[in-house]
Amino acid sequence: PGSIERVDAVTPYVEKVIDGVRLSRRLKVVVDAGNGIAGPVMLRILSKLDVEVVPLYCDVDGHFPNHHPDPSKPKNLEMLIRKVKEVGADYGFALDGDGDRLGVVTNEGEVIYPDRLMMLFAEDILRSHPGAEIVYDVKCSRKLV
Structure with a gap:
């Protein structure tokens, strides 16, 4: 058992x-x-x-x-x-x-909206990890590119 x-x-x-x-x-x-x-x-x-x-x-x-x-x-x-x-x-x-x-x-x-939140999250991550890759959904704003 x-x-x-x-x-x-x-x-x-x-x-x-x-x-x-x-x-x-x-x-x-x-x-x-x-x-x-x-x-x-x-x-x-x-x-x-x-x-x-x-x-x-x-x-x-x-x-x-x-x-x-x-x-x-x-x-x-x-x-x-x-x-x-x-x-x-x-x-x-x-x-x-x-x-x-x-x-x-x-x-x-x-x-x-979530794609705008993603921009804020990405900014925070890139501040502490410069050059890190950010993976995002194709539906996100083109401003993430």
Whole structure:
């Protein structure tokens, strides 16, 4: 017979994600996890970075009672945009169901589309790793080229 071993993968993951991250000021962020599995992890990450978090649908519920957790659909960002404006947050983060996609909105409720986010991520990586190759999807802005 086999055996079962419980392993905490979240704590080392959170530590790796925040390693070396220093924010220039304290931020206020609304997190809409759409009741997906990534919500609690995102809350831990932001909490460790001393971000003031306003959780929105961060309780895991696979029935997705509030909206489908797909940040690529503008309809799924409506409640996030409303909450960001309501609480005066700096940003709003929307996660998909398993946390591998991120939607971002500004304090004014404007969506920062994924290819634009890629530019910000690329700039950060290239600052610490000059000459690194950046792999991107063909659907991204030509400004990445």
